[in-house]
Amino acid sequence: xxxxxxxxxxxxxxxxxxxxxxxxxxxxxxxxxxxxxxxxxxxxxxxxxxxxxxxxxxxxxxxxxxxxxxxxxxxxxxxxxxxxxxxxxxxxxxxxxxxxxxxxxxxxxxxxxxxxxxxxxxxxxxxxxxxxxxxxxxxxxxxxxxxxxxxxxxxxxxxxxxxx
Numbered sequence: 001x002x003x004x005x006x007x008x009x010x011x012x013x014x015x016x017x018x019x020x021x022x023x024x025x026x027x028x029x030x031x032x033x034x035x036x037x038x039x040x041x042x043x044x045x046x047x048x049x050x051x052x053x054x055x056x057x058x059x060x061x062x063x064x065x066x067x068x069x070x071x072x073x074x075x076x077x078x079x080x081x082x083x084x085x086x087x088x089x090x091x092x093x094x095x096x097x098x099x100x101x102x103x104x105x106x107x108x109x110x111x112x113x114x115x116x117x118x119x120x121x122x123x124x125x126x127x128x129x130x131x132x133x134x135x136x137x138x139x140x141x142x143x144x145x146x147x148x149x150x151x152x153x154x155x156x157x158x159x160x161x162x163x164x
Contacts, residue, residue: 108158
């Protein structure tokens with residue numbers, strides 16, 4: 001964030017990104033508002049989480065828009081040093097998504113998400129695949145446990161999900 005005395009021209013791409021996030025917040029909020037309500041006996045209905053998501057997206061969108069309008073979140077001096085985008089990193093992320101989509105029916109959520117995490121970490125220049133697989137497994141397991149056991153949302157069978 002820039003000091004208040006600094007004056008820079010608005011960064012239009014970053015301002016538009018913030019406005020886009022605000023648009024997504026509006027779509028989520030409107031779709032949630034149009035959704036049928038849950039049972040009357042419940043304090044927290046099925047729309048609570050989507051409304052919370054819409055609110056969080058709206059706050060993020062406002063902050064991103066303001067930051068873009070104030071000149072963006074990148075320093076122009078360091079931006080010139082960044083060079084070109086990393087196509088190899090993008091390829092790793094795309095590979096992880098493709099592998100996840102292809103393997104989830106056979107390996108299950110936990111293992112395919114573990115591979116996805118390791119590929120994305122590699123795309124962000126990690127050179128410790130064993131650590132990335134371990135962290136990915138832990139995060140995927142926690143996510144699966146939260147959905148499958150706490151929320152009773154079936155994520156499908158897998159090689160190891162049946163053991164838990």
